[in-house]
Amino acid sequence: EVHLVESGGGLVKPGGSLRLSCAAAGFTFNIAWMSWVRQAPGKGLEWVGRIKSKVDGETTDYAAPVKGRFTISRDDSKNTLYLQMDSLKTEDTAIYYCMRLRPRSDYWGQGTPVTVSS
Amino acid sequence: DIVMTQSPLSLPVTPGEPASISCRSSQSLLHSNGYNYLDWFLQKPGQSPQLLIYWGSNRASGVPDRFSGSGSGTDFTLRISRVEAEDVGVYYCMQALQAPHAFGLGTKLEIK
Numbered sequence: 001e002v003h004l005v006e007s008g009g010g011l012v013k014p015g016g017s018l019r020l021s022c023a024a025a026g027f028t029f030n031i032a033w034m035s036w037v038r039q040a041p042g043k044g045l046e047w048v049g050r051i052k053s054k055v056d057g058e059t060t061d062y063a064a065p066v067k068g069r070f071t072i073s074r075d076d077s078k079n080t081l082y083l084q085m086d087s088l089k090t091e092d093t094a095i096y097y098c099m100r101l102r103p104r105s106d107y108w109g110q111g112t113p114v115t116v117s118s
Numbered sequence: 119d120i121v122m123t124q125s126p127l128s129l130p131v132t133p134g135e136p137a138s139i140s141c142r143s144s145q146s147l148l149h150s151n152g153y154n155y156l157d158w159f160l161q162k163p164g165q166s167p168q169l170l171i172y173w174g175s176n177r178a179s180g181v182p183d184r185f186s187g188s189g190s191g192t193d194f195t196l197r198i199s200r201v202e203a204e205d206v207g208v209y210y211c212m213q214a215l216q217a218p219h220a221f222g223l224g225t226k227l228e229i230k
Binding site: 035037044045046047049050061062063064097101102104105106108109110111 | 119157159161166167168169172178179208210212214217218219220221222223224
């Protein structure tokens, strides 16, 4: 059975940092392209960023609002995806989901909430 | 960057009636492999999004056949042949062709 389980969310002050993790099971993680997607309270889905598989170069891309502040990485030996969030702003408050992007966008985690507030 | 435009934003439907949602992209989503990289998701209240349709017209595993996707290039449509009460939620399209990937604003389907 497929599982994507996010963790690491919480309350952080503006300017602070947080690292989210996404533990994957039930599919071949090392060939998957993975994404982070967020959803602010009462709002729609917003794509955050993506990391390709190692065989495809392990390159990353980010949405403009988080570029330069967020970093996506992966540890294929642990089947885990990460999102390092620095210089957090109040507008980063959201539920953060990890998602398998390739070969298909068919697996999503349950999300972990992040609140940025003083 | 590719921009996704989804309509309508709100869709009240009587059970048993059909429904359709439009999604347009600012650039073609047709990959050189012949597939359109357009996905449809449904987010039911209080749940994570779930994949309904991938590559424009392929139903995901376990999705009822009353859901269908069509279109190519820049114009896509999600159709529900007969809406059921369990179909309520917000529907999103997403372009999966190139980064930055983008979602439409979402269409909230409600039962009349």
